[in-house]
Amino acid sequence: AQxxxxxxxxxxxxxxxxxxxxxxxxxxxxxELFWYVQYSRQRLQLLLRHISRESxxxxxxxxxxxxxxxxxxxxxxxxxxxxxxxxALKALTGGGNKLTFGTGTQLKVEL
Amino acid sequence: EPEVTQTPSHQVTQMGQEVILRCVPIxxxxxxYWYRQxxxxxxxxxxxxxxxxxxxxxxxFDDQFSVERPxxxxxxxxxxxxxxxxxxxxxxASSExxxxxxxxxFGQGTRLTVV
Numbered sequence: 001a002q003x004x005x006x007x008x009x010x011x012x013x014x015x016x017x018x019x020x021x022x023x024x025x026x027x028x029x030x031x032e033l034f035w036y037v038q039y040s041r042q043r044l045q046l047l048l049r050h051i052s053r054e055s056x057x058x059x060x061x062x063x064x065x066x067x068x069x070x071x072x073x074x075x076x077x078x079x080x081x082x083x084x085x086x087x088a089l090k091a092l093t094g095g096g097n098k099l100t101f102g103t104g105t106q107l108k109v110e111l
Numbered sequence: 112e113p114e115v116t117q118t119p120s121h122q123v124t125q126m127g128q129e130v131i132l133r134c135v136p137i138x139x140x141x142x143x144y145w146y147r148q149x150x151x152x153x154x155x156x157x158x159x160x161x162x163x164x165x166x167x168x169x170x171x172f173d174d175q176f177s178v179e180r181p182x183x184x185x186x187x188x189x190x191x192x193x194x195x196x197x198x199x200x201x202x203x204a205s206s207e208x209x210x211x212x213x214x215x216x217f218g219q220g221t222r223l224t225v226v
Contacts, residue, residue: 012155034209036217038141042219043115043202043217043218043219044154044202044217046214046215047215049212049214051211051212052212066163081223086153086154088154092210092211097142097154097159097166097167097209097213097215098156098159098167098169099146099154099204099215100156101139101146101153101154101155102153102155103152103155104154
């Protein structure tokens with residue numbers, strides 16, 4: 001069975017400060033990792049996925065298979081980054097199409 | 112940009128009543144999903160649906176739950192006899208395919224309150 005752990009419920013940073021939202025996963029097969037974001041009163045939307053290796057809105061995330069981590073980083077936080085961030089895993093081997101989510105981290109960027 | 116649409120946005124129902132949550136997936140998508148999020152908890156997978164049948168379901172998705180694609184556009188989740196613990200945000204999602212590089216698009220959710 002797969003599991004995703006996001007240890008921080010709330011992360012509060014000042015505008016311009018670096019951000020790192022932690023995500024660790026547990027899965028014995030080949031995973032696909034995602035970060036979803038939910039802005040206030042909006043739907044869950046995909047922020048980025050590990051296979052595309054792109055930067056979206058200044059955020060990056062690298063899959064570290066040795067540490068089973070997929071931390072989300074941004075060098076300089078902006079006020080508009082305040083949102084709920086969910087790390088999610090899709091099991092590519094035998095796990096179907098479902099996403100397994102972490103509990104989420106509320107990012108609050110203060111001025 | 113096409114979106115997954117869910118109705119209603121908020122449903123209040125009495126314990127023991129049946130509820131139907133409705134979703135209109137993105138039109139060219141073939142895979143459909145329901146997830147739920149109890150307040151303060153994680154988003155949990157309920158069921159996936161493809162080719163007019165359930166392809167996978169979680170332990171949560173017991174006999175009280177059913178899904179249907181009645182008319183080729185709507186995708187519904189029915190809870191036959193609601194319990195207090197069914198109170199949650201229910202998210203519908205759809206995707207074009209499976210495997211690598213396929214994205215699941217989520218609806219805005221239906222908040223179900225069982226009283």
